[in-house]
Amino acid sequence: MTLSVKIQKALGSFDNDAARSRQSSTSSVEFHRALSHEGFQLDVEFEVPPGFAILFGASGSGKTTTLKSISGIVRPDAGRIGINDEVLFDSERRIDLPIRRRGVGYVFQDLALFPHLTALANVEFGMSHLPHNDRQRRAEAMMEALHIAHTARRKPREISGGEAQRIALARALSCGPRILLLDEPLSAIDEATKLGIISDLKSINRELRLPILYVTHNREEAVALGERVIVVERGRVVARGEPIELFGTPITNSVARLTGVENIFAGSVVSKSERDGTMTVEISDRSGVCRVDVPFGNQARGERVTVAVPAGDILLATEDPRSTSLRNRLHGRISAIEDKVNRTVVSVQAGVVWNSSVTRQAVRELGLSQGGEVWLAFKTHSCYLLDETQ
């Protein structure tokens, strides 16, 4: 199975915002309304082969509308949506299959579990064409696989957030969808629970081999899940590829910010050496200034530039790493250590504040703690000069 999508839709004031306004405070509602009044054109094209693909972007970039278009809840202005050779939507041929005939499993952002039914009845809901016994057996098997068999007789309001996620997943999978759409399904639960669900979903999908389109604005999730990432910004695909390459080599400032390259600084070129193939840039942030060597480019001396360094490229050492090939060595003090899903981010004050991402094991073995002295080291080629024009 391969899902192919090519759609266009004008976005004005939109249901995504309406949905958000139900749950958020007045001020942010105003903010979203203001944003949506501008309006923009959703115009995306991508394919999802079996396996996970991440649709990645900030809130309001058109991700949910894309999912709703694929499932048939929202009708695009133009375009074509298909699974293998079957057309779900084609504006030119005037094909628009109703939602129920699309075979699209959908886990809603708010899960949309039926509050009047038990967990088991929720999971059985989509199998009404089967005899009662088959229905129950299949639902129970799916709940078993997702470790929620014990919730079968409970109503959604008596169930924890993580369990509710799993029930929504079981419900979407049990009616045999051809593709699975997940709309920021893990946004409201803690990280350990999240990792458990992700790994269960991955192991279930090793058999099913469904194309799974997973919407998130969380970089950790994108990296943990992603076989492929599609980055969307204001309704357009701005980048796509493997998470590693995408998050490793930011092209534009917006992609860098979206993909969460933690170190982005404004600076200016202070010297250039064509012979060495490097330039020295003085960068600054609110806490101070420092100088780094970056790859030689066509920027003039004194020209303003933006430098990005992926946090994963910065090496931490407890002694001065003098005898290495690394051109950038900075000495500083740890200002914060923060645990993320599958890594730990160490913030270091060394002129400016740098973020370095390391494993928990490294934090333990080096005995890193807040206030401790460390050296930072990274290659000249880990410094990217961002293209500000895009």
Next chain:
Amino acid sequence: MGEIDWFPLTLSLRVALIATAFVVIIGVALGWLLARRRFFGRELLDAAVTLPLVLPPTVLGYYLLVLLGRKSLVGHAIEAITGQPLVFTWRGAVVAAGIGALPLVVKTSRTAIAAVDTNLEDAARTLGQTEWRVFWRVTMPLASLGIIAAAMLAFARALGDFGATLMVAGNIPGRTQTAAIAIYDAAQAGRDNYALVLVLILSVVTLFLVYATNKLTVGK
């Protein structure tokens, strides 16, 4: 005072029950239409079904007479099919009471259905359910409290209908004389005790229904 004539009361109950059954089906369908479908003239339709709530009952009765009378097209057709005219029979009273109760059912069920999260309905559709099944398995169960409340209000309203019923069904003792009309008749004729009995019974039943409706909709 003599024997109490229970006929008006049993007739009222029968008329109100049948009227409620019809009105709930039509009213919930209209409520769903108004809550869930966008179409030209939607608010005009809402206004039109609200009219019986605010029009003088005699105006309503007049319309019904013109529309359903033996000389009208509709009345003629009904008489041809059922062999009996609608006006000046207890069936006419059902129509009159039903029309009076319709706005309550439409308004209440529109509100109840609009309050059901459309995401839940969309979720049911992604699970392969037809519109009909989405309605019965998701919308209806979640709106059921509001719809039960609507049915009880409709019953209370139908039980007490006077003006429109009088014009459409007349005041034929033992045939079309409902409790509300019998009270008027008894008071006019000075049979105050009989009027009082019916007044008390109607008051208590209606009070209970409105109280129960409030419990269902406000106190949940």
